[in-house]
Amino acid sequence: MLAGSMTALSFLSAGAARAQGQLVMYCSVQEEWCRAMTSAFERDTGIKVSMTRKSSGETFAQVKAEASNPRGDIWWGGTGDPHMQAAEEGLTMEYSSPKMSELQDWAVRQWEQSKKRTVGIYSGALGFGYNTELAKANKIGEPKCWADLLKPELKDEVQVADPNSSGTAYTLLATIIQIMGEDKGFEYLKALHKNVNQYTKSGAAPAKAAALGETTVGIAFMHDVVTMVVDKAPVKVVAPCEGTGYEIGSMSIIKGAKNLENAKKFYDWALTADAQKLGAEAKSYQVPSNKNTPVPPQAPKLADIKLINFDFAKYGSSEERKRLLSKWDNEVKNLP
Template sequence: MRKFETGGTSMNYGFKMLAIAAAVSTFGVGGVRAQSGELVLYCSANEDWCRAMAESFERETDIAVLMTRKSSGETYAQIRAEEGQPRGDVWWGGTGDPHLQAAQEGLSAEYRSPMLEELNDWAVRQAETANYRTVGIYAGGLGFGYNSDLVTENPPACWADLLDERFVDDIQVANPNSSGTAYTLLATVVQLMGEDEAFEFLAQLHNNVSQYTQSGSAPIRAAATGETAIGIVFMHDAVAQTVQGAPIVAVAPCEGTGYEVGSMSIIEGGPNPDNARIWYDWALTPEAQEIGATANAFQVPS
């Protein structure tokens, strides 16, 4: 998790992210040759994006994809539990910190894709930090979104605004035990406020939280349906709800915020290592990275 400063309203930021994601298509490689067999994919991005990636890869390679979608924390726990007898081949998507932890523990395999030289610097730094046991595939800023039908006056613009007593039991956020999104929130407020003030902030925020969800994007889906007023999420998830017609306003908090580097890793000792490397290279192509926008996933591609 890294910090960047923001200010003002967030819809401009959210739609900038959307525009960047839609526009990135300038680097390229040749087509993927036909293969056979299967690939066991653990996916921690949103389910529609996971499914679209798997289906596109199957069409292009004739490799059958067995896909399971879980949050970053759940997937990391599963890979760790399967150490020595891994069942998965590739872990694609989700916040970068659990990927880095898996790399440090030797749960992911070293692989230097020929696509590395085509990637943004921040994606390559993720690979270098992990000794090439993971790589950055997208970036996304943390923030929150609110339902404008439910919050009609003095909408929140800052982290501090979320402590307002009018939002008691009207905020949802993910559980840091299962979600990389929530872990990024913890790291963000500690960096912004210092440890003592950050944990005081989180204690006060708890009074307004109605539910700690398992999935990082679930809070904004709840806000979109009116189940809650505010969801703390990565801003691209809020933008996705707006694009689909929900009355959601995305907010980049005025104090500043943090961001994720979504990552991809090959699982050490997985059953189909050759197909894992084929997926890895393919997933870094511009054609594969453009799939996100078709599934309303508006992260910034690597």
């Protein structure tokens, strides 16, 4: 009898899920957090989610390539710059969520600057992590500044992502230019290139590589390094002494979404305090955008970090982003 009613129940809930329909989600944070969001939303709403995880720049390229026949409904997570570019290029839609009043000012500003096409969901500062055992073995002391990453002792010992695919690495590019000016900034990136062992696709990969002892230094968002520290890896998190940039991780509804009502449901749900708690549970320690979500105690304290006045509108503009990426390809990536 019990087995019979269980079968009937599973049949009913499968039917209910079907009735609620589908959602195609493009996710640009860490896989674990993407999966946690997907399962919780399915459980809360009965809507079946098909999720693809890719880095921020890669997802932008996919949304753009699919513009004439969009496959995705919602793009959740990843740095704000490609979300801003997508907004400007008309690849995403205006939406005003009833949850806007619960958000931090920086999250609302992102929405206003993008003409309501993208909204801030979290924030975090850029920095780097270093493996304390390798730092000792390589006699590099304790790196504290961006300038320290140019030391000859760090030849082939610095890892960072490629800014074309990774929002983290594009944040580095924009940060260095805003701190040093464009000419000196590119000189810095060319000098750094001599120490770079690999440009990875994903922005968080260098933090993991430093934790595993595959590189001495990994440039990444500080919260990505904290994830490694929480896992007891021998790494230290650094907020660079010259100051640093930060991201406003974002969310956008894709224009032409085939499951538009479900995309809006996800959007409203993802802005709730409860949904935003899932980040810390998946060991992602950003600062959440809903004012009622507790800031995870492990999250680097933005107030204690020397943050630059990051110009999100300029560095998220289509023209500037394309120009800087192509300049980086020509002047940095292709150097021997």
